[in-house]
Amino acid sequence: MKKSSTLFLLAAFIALSANSLAVQAQTSTAMPPASGASSNSGSSANEALTEGEIRKVDLEQAKLTIKHGEIKNLAMPGMTMVFRVKDAAQLATLKAGDKIRFRAERGNPGYVVTELHLTAP
Incomplete structure (x- = not known):
């Protein structure tokens, strides 16, 4: 009797684990594309840009501090x-206070601004 109870618990655990993985798979495939634009919407690349304000420009290190x-x-x-x-x-x-639209990507190390446009004041 003890052996059948252990097998039943093991089978229940496997079934719950499989169900959990199926829910995770459905959730991850239902997410929108990384660019934030639907492939069917015909939306422009500008929608992938983020608005921000430059707080500091570091010419020596080629870095920007951005409030985004x-x-x-x-x-x-x-x-x-x-x-x-x-x-x-x-x-x-560029200077501190400039309003921008930009695109950033994961870099190695940190994040990299790959596209940047000044916006009208």
Whole structure:
């Protein structure tokens, strides 16, 4: 009797584990694409850009401190943080207080601004 109880508990555990994995799989496939744009919507690439304000420009390190809104492609809430910049030449025209729209990607290490546009004041 003890052996059959153990087998029953083991079978129940396996069934619950399989059900949990199936729910996780459904959840992960139901998420929108990383760019935040649906492939059928015909939306522009600008929707993938995040609004922000430059707080500091570090020319020597090729970094920007940006106060930004939600970065959807990184699933990151709004905050102020430091980003490396892919094109350091862009830093020469930027200053603290500039309003921007930008795209950031995971880099190694940290995050990298790969696209940046000044917005009208």
